[in-house]
Amino acid sequence: MDETLQHIKEQFLTDLAAVNTPEALTALRDKYLGRKAGLLANEKKRVGGLAPEVRAAFGSQVNDISAEVEARLAELNDRFAAAQEAAALEREKLDISLPGTQFGRGHLHPITLLRNRIEDVFVSMGYTVVDGPEIETSFYNFDALNIPPGHPARDSADTFYVGEDLALRSQTSTMQIHAMQRLSPPLRVIAPGRVFRRDTPDPTHNPMFFQLEGLTIDRNITLADLKGTLQKFVQLMYGANIVTRFRPSYFPFTEPSAEVDFRCYMCAGIGCRVCKGSGWVELGGSGMVHPRVLEAVNIDPEEFQGFAFGLGIDRMAARMYDLDDIRLLYENDVRFLEQFA
Ligand SMILES: [Zn+2]
Known part of the structure; x- marks a missing residue:
């Protein structure tokens, strides 16, 4: 080569x-x-x-x-x-036999579960659910609810003020005023929501909690309509045999006013842990809408009357789930909340 x-x-x-x-x-x-x-x-x-x-x-x-x-x-x-x-x-190897990524599935909070149930009952009775602001002016917080300047309820020791004329609502009764301004009577509304008070947290108090306000305005409304409505509500919630009782009370925005109790659903009145031995369970405050409240939103009290009530959703939940401490509902401890999945 x-x-x-x-x-x-x-x-x-x-x-x-x-x-x-x-x-x-x-x-x-x-x-x-x-x-x-x-x-x-x-x-x-x-x-x-x-x-x-x-x-x-x-x-x-x-x-x-x-x-x-x-x-x-x-x-x-x-x-x-x-x-x-x-x-x-x-x-690019893909192992289709590998287990998929597991995502924990969430669920509704116990307060929400109970609130939904209460709403369903009232909606079945012809009520509409309304919503409104958590920060209110003095007009909605106090003036329109017949709570005059100098009234102890306006005290900054009880109320969270966030400005000269602004405060976190201390009760859902503010929604009565919004509802009457937005809708003309006759009307039937419920307003569930958060309220705020300067309470020191303990097993039965928390600075933030949940209320549900109810309001009916129509012609020829009497105290009997209020009693019948709450009686029906309690029966739909807790059983057909549950009876209610009304105790005289005082609220600036209703006249007359009453605290409402119902016969304990656990012991039928004998006395137990749920009713703390009394045989009765507190439902909330109620009364006939004060004529001055109607006048504050330009509704003629000669033509229209109404009743209002406020329920404590948290206390209802604490009894329903047998909780010793209401604060468990707000601490977002997953070990507690998982029980309601
Ligand atoms: Zn009982």
Whole structure:
């Protein structure tokens, strides 16, 4: 074999052994087979200038070596391609037998569960659910509810003031005023929501808690309508045999006013843990809407009358779920809340 060709072939085999990337393989191909400056291409260009007697043999050798180089390069190229494909498959490997990511499923808070149930009962009795602001002016907090300046309920020791004339509502009764301004009588609304008082937290008090206000305004409404409505509510909530009792009370925005109790649903009046031995459970405050409250929203008390009531949702929940401490309802301890899933 021609000495130069022999040298090129040996050099190629040495170079080939050092190739370890597809880029190096491309560079190697150019070095030996490149059309313009490839080492074997240069040898082919020499063929035409050789003496006729050696020309054929030399040409044949160049072709053989070129074919071998081509075959070796193709073989290595195949190896690189196979390795790349294997790496891609490994990278994109998807194990469909692996368990999926588990997300904890949430559920409604016990207060919300009870509130929904109470709302359903009142809606079934023809009431509409309304909502309103938690920050109120003195007009809604006090003036329109017949709580005049100087009244103890306006004391900043009881109320969270957030400005000169603004305070967090201390009761959902503010919603009576909003409802009467928004809707013209006759109307029947309930307004569940958060209220705020400067109470020191203890097992039966929290500075934030939930109330539900109810209001009916119509012609010829009497105390009997109030009693019948709350009686019906208690029966739908706790059982058809549950009776109520009314105790005289005082609220600035109702006249007359009454505290409402109902016969204990646990012991039927014998006395138990739920009713603390009395046989009766407190439901909330109520009364006939004070004529001055109607006048504050331009409703003629000669034409329309109404009754209002306020229920403590938290206390109802504490009894229903047999909680020793009402604060459990606000601490968002998942171990406690999970019991209501
Ligand atoms: Zn009882």
